[in-house]
Amino acid sequence: MSIWRSLRTLEELNGNRDGTLIENLGILFTEIGDDFVRGTMPVDTRTVQPYGLLHGGASVALAETLGSMGAAMCVDADEYQVVGQEINANHVRAARSGLVTGTARAVHLGGRTHVWSIEIVNDAQKLVCISRITMAVIKRGALTP
Numbered sequence: 001m002s003i004w005r006s007l008r009t010l011e012e013l014n015g016n017r018d019g020t021l022i023e024n025l026g027i028l029f030t031e032i033g034d035d036f037v038r039g040t041m042p043v044d045t046r047t048v049q050p051y052g053l054l055h056g057g058a059s060v061a062l063a064e065t066l067g068s069m070g071a072a073m074c075v076d077a078d079e080y081q082v083v084g085q086e087i088n089a090n091h092v093r094a095a096r097s098g099l100v101t102g103t104a105r106a107v108h109l110g111g112r113t114h115v116w117s118i119e120i121v122n123d124a125q126k127l128v129c130i131s132r133i134t135m136a137v138i139k140r141g142a143l144t145p
Contacts, residue, residue, distance in 0.1 A: 003106060005078035013069060014062045014090040025058060027065055035106065037070045040099045054095040054128065059120055060087060063131035066104035067116035071135040074109055082114065083143070089131040098123040112137050 013029040025046055031038040039062065041047060047058035064087055069080040100120050108115040113134055120129040 003109065004032075004073045005075055007032070010020070013117045021061060022065055025061055027062055027070070028035050029066075032073075036103050037066050037073070038101060038103045039066050040101050042099055043095045043097050048096075050097055053058060054100065056089065056091050056129075059100070059129040060089050060131060061090060062100065062102045062120060063087065063089060063104070063118040063129070064133055066102045067118050067131075067133035068135065070104045070106065070116055071114040071133075071137075074106065074114060075137055077140075079140055080137050081140050081143075082137055084115070085134045085136045087131060087133040089129050091129050093122065093126055093128045095128050100128055107132070110137075 010029050010032065017023040026042045027039055029037065029039045030099060041058065041062045043054045047055055049055040064084055068082060075082060100122055102118050102120040104116050104118045106114060107117050113136060116133050118131040118133065119127060122128050
C-alpha cells in the first residue's frame with residue numbers, strides 16, 4: 001500500500017533542481033516505491049573533504065534531500081508543507097569514489113511531525129551512513145520571510 005498523498009514523478013523531482021544545492025552536489029532522484037524514495041550522489045570533487053573521503057555534510061545533504069521529499073509527498077501539498085526540524089547521521093564507512101545511494105523510508109507519519117530513516121550505501125551496497133530526520137508538518141503559508 002502506498003503512503004503517498006502528493007506523489008510526484010522522477011521527472012518532476014529532478015526537474016526542480018536548477019540552481020539548488022541538490023544540483024550542485026549532483027543528487028538525482030532515481031526511484032520511488034510504495035514506501036520509499038531513493039537517490040544517488042557522486043563521490044567526486046563536489047562531495048569529498050580534503051582527505052579525498054566523502055564529506056559527512058554531503059551525506060547529510062543527501063539524507064535531508066531524500067527525507068524531505070518523501071515527507072513532502074506524504075502530505076496534501078495544497079494545504080501543508082514540511083520543514084526540517086532535526087537531523088542526525090552516523091558515518092560508518094568511508095567512500096572515496098563512485099556513487100552513493102540513499103533510501104529514505106518513513107518511521108512515523110503523524111499529523112504534525114514525520115520521522116524518516118535514510119540509509120546510504122556505496123557501490124558495493126555496504127552501509128556508509130545512516131541518518132534520521134524529523135520533519136515538521138505546517139500549514140502552507142505559515143512561514144513568513
